[in-house]
Amino acid sequence: MINSVRNSVLSIINKNNYGYISPSDFNLFAEQAQMDLFEDYFYLYNSQIVKENKRLSGSGYADITKGLIEVIDSFSVETFLTQVGVANTYNLPVDYYLIDKIFYYSTLLDSGSTDGATTAFKLIDSTASFTSTVSVGSIVVNTTDTTQAYVVAVDSATQLSLSANIMATGENFSIYSNTNIKEVERVTQNKIFRLTNSNLTAPTTSYPAYVLGGATSTLLGNTITVYPSSITGAADIKTQYVRYPRPPKWTYTQLTGGEPLFNPNAADFQDFELPDSDEPMIINKILEYAGLSIRETAVSRFGSAQEAEENKQEN
Amino acid sequence: MAYLTGYQYYENSGTAPQNANWGSYQYVSLEDIVNNFMLMYVGNNELLNNIERYQVLFHAKRAIQELNYDAFKEIKILELDVCNNLRFILPPDYVNYVRISLYKGGMLYPLTENIQTNWASSYLQDNNCKVLFDQDGNVLQAEFSQLDADRIAGTKKSIYLNPSSPYDGRYGWNVDGCWYFDYGVGARFGLNTETANSNPTYKIDKKAGVINFSSGMANQLCIIEYVSDGMENGNDSSVTVNKMFEDYIYAYIKFVILNSKFGVQEYIVNRARKDKSALLRNAKIRLSDIHPGRLLMNLRGQDKWLK
Numbered sequence: 185m186i187n188s189v190r191n192s193v194l195s196i197i198n199k200n201n202y203g204y205i206s207p208s209d210f211n212l213f214a215e216q217a218q219m220d221l222f223e224d225y226f227y228l229y230n231s232q233i234v235k236e237n238k239r240l241s242g243s244g245y246a247d248i249t250k251g252l253i254e255v256i257d258s259f260s261v262e263t264f265l266t267q268v269g270v271a272n273t274y275n276l277p278v279d280y281y282l283i284d285k286i287f288y289y290s291t292l293l294d295s296g297s298t299d300g301a302t303t304a305f306k307l308i309d310s311t312a313s314f315t316s317t318v319s320v321g322s323i324v325v326n327t328t329d330t331t332q333a334y335v336v337a338v339d340s341a342t343q344l345s346l347s348a349n350i351m352a353t354g355e356n357f358s359i360y361s362n363t364n365i366k367e368v369e370r371v372t373q374n375k376i377f378r379l380t381n382s383n384l385t386a387p388t389t390s391y392p393a394y395v396l397g398g399a400t401s402t403l404l405g406n407t408i409t410v411y412p413s414s415i416t417g418a419a420d421i422k423t424q425y426v427r428y429p430r431p432p433k434w435t436y437t438q439l440t441g442g443e444p445l446f447n448p449n450a451a452d453f454q455d456f457e458l459p460d461s462d463e464p465m466i467i468n469k470i471l472e473y474a475g476l477s478i479r480e481t482a483v484s485r486f487g488s489a490q491e492a493e494e495n496k497q498e499n
Numbered sequence: 500m501a502y503l504t505g506y507q508y509y510e511n512s513g514t515a516p517q518n519a520n521w522g523s524y525q526y527v528s529l530e531d532i533v534n535n536f537m538l539m540y541v542g543n544n545e546l547l548n549n550i551e552r553y554q555v556l557f558h559a560k561r562a563i564q565e566l567n568y569d570a571f572k573e574i575k576i577l578e579l580d581v582c583n584n585l586r587f588i589l590p591p592d593y594v595n596y597v598r599i600s601l602y603k604g605g606m607l608y609p610l611t612e613n614i615q616t617n618w619a620s621s622y623l624q625d626n627n628c629k630v631l632f633d634q635d636g637n638v639l640q641a642e643f644s645q646l647d648a649d650r651i652a653g654t655k656k657s658i659y660l661n662p663s664s665p666y667d668g669r670y671g672w673n674v675d676g677c678w679y680f681d682y683g684v685g686a687r688f689g690l691n692t693e694t695a696n697s698n699p700t701y702k703i704d705k706k707a708g709v710i711n712f713s714s715g716m717a718n719q720l721c722i723i724e725y726v727s728d729g730m731e732n733g734n735d736s737s738v739t740v741n742k743m744f745e746d747y748i749y750a751y752i753k754f755v756i757l758n759s760k761f762g763v764q765e766y767i768v769n770r771a772r773k774d775k776s777a778l779l780r781n782a783k784i785r786l787s788d789i790h791p792g793r794l795l796m797n798l799r800g801q802d803k804w805l806k
Contacts, residue, residue, distance in 0.1 A: 233543040237543070384560045384561070
């Protein structure tokens with residue numbers, strides 16, 4: 185999509201041969217445009233819910249909410265969190281836009297380190313006794329790099345077959361039961377003190393809670409603290425979050441004395457991550473930024489007008 | 500709660516305790532209640548949204564506590580020896596008692612609560628009746644008050660018709676079917692039915708957490724039937740509710756949250772209130788154990804000839 189967006193933008197602004205924007209400028213505008221639209225999805229989703237509750241929304245093909253959820257869910261990621269030290273504090277992913285769920289894996293079945301030769305899709309620990317602790321379907325977490333897989337078969341007391349190739353020799357692992365997983369509830373900083381002191385609602389391993397925080401005088405906080413404080417396992421906490429879209433990058437091969445030629449095979453190539461249906465809006469947004477950049481108010485105005493028209497139709 | 504196989508139910512899958520799952524199908528767990536409520540009643544298109552799970556947990560537990568006090572009829576029963584100190588420490592999960600009985604000679608004797616007090620604290624006093632203090636200004640207290648000491652020693656008299664009664668073993672005169680004694684103030688005409696019980700008596704010192712008995716309970720077995728609040732000593736995973744009350748608990752949680760939420764129309768709150776009340780009534784009727792067989796047994800006595 186990114187090349188067709190760029191071609192469209194260039195063809196609109198380059199009418200009189202003075203409206204050229206460089207690939208690096210285009211990439212900056214593209215990132216900004218994508219981020220704008222990405223955030224709009226959440227506001228659109230909310231206004232659509234309001235419409236639904238006023239019975240102004242249909243079902244089937246008229247179910248706009250479904251489409252919005254699908255787009256947002258396409259940015260959904262699940263990963264285990266790394267622990268800060270040995271306490272009940274865990275690092276959040278660096279690319280999260282919104283933490284949706286935090287899970288507590290309460291039943292640790294086994295843990296250890298792999299040894300022997302690295303074998304694809306296998307976990308080998310010569311000191312383990314998997315036959316008595318682990319069953320098919322258990323969740324294996326590589327606590328060295330927080331990747332995860334499921335146990336497909338218990339080959340022997342010391343070897344497991346995994347659904348993904350996540351283990352290399354010398355890496356640490358934890359194996360959890362796939363049942364008894366608890367959702368950890370988000371609590372605000374101004375409630376957590378009272379919550380932990382409440383007789384009826386104090387966080388327990390059945391109903392755990394977490395607060396966001398961890399800021400220092402120089403750094404912004406990007407950690408969660410989980411309660412009860414007895415939850416201290418290295419890979420006990422998993423998150424499902426919505427990540428930021430990756431910055432789009434139009435990559436090219438430089439031609440001597442000519443136009444840069446689009447190269448989608450470059451290692452750092454990154455297409456837009458929004459659906460194709462958003463292409464007109466992305467173009468409009470980029471035109472707004474590009475119009476400002478080349479001091480061409482007509483382009484900017486065109487982009488804004490088009491965007492307003494699109495929004496009107498959607499609402 | 501997942502469904503159990505026969506082996507899991509009867510034998511707990513071969514692990515101890517074997518009886519862990521017996522009767523469990525009558526109950527729904529607190530975990531299920533909170534999960535189901537969050538799933539079915541909370542959301543963007545529901546009456547409730549933007550509420551925290553801990554709010555639901557709190558109200559669910561409050562509902563369970565209230566139901567445990569009367570509606571559940573789930574009585575706990577504990578048997579303990581009452582020693583020479585005539586004291587029975589209340590069970591750790593005690594909230595209120597239903598009945599206290601003496602078990603003796605294979606019979607259960609229901610005991611009566613003494614309408615008078617049978618225990619007291621006592622401050623130490625000097626010869627001039629001035630209260631004595633320690634160096635920190637705290638009042639010095641006796642280990643036993645005279646009242647307690649007499650009760651434990653068995654010398655305290657009782658207004659009940661048990662061996663501690665001042666009339667026990669005394670001679671009197673029967674005139675026209677009424678007993679008269681030449682001591683005590685005034686005449687005595689017939690029985691005071693309130694105190695006409697020959698069993699030992701008790702009085703509960705709630706703050707101290709003990710039941711104080713009259714001397715007749717020394718070295719006897721006491722059976723206490725009591726209610727708790729169903730919180731299972733703080734172990735959330737063990738808290739359960741009879742399935743008859745499942746719908747009521749959902750309705751109760753919905754009502755209390757709507758009732759305390761800002762900007763909810765009154766008719767919605769009222770609808771939730773009526774829902775809750777109707778479901779509680781239904782559940783109580785269902786759980787009332789009115790079985791035709793038992794009614795029949797009682798009604799068989801209706802044609803008895805009275806002399």
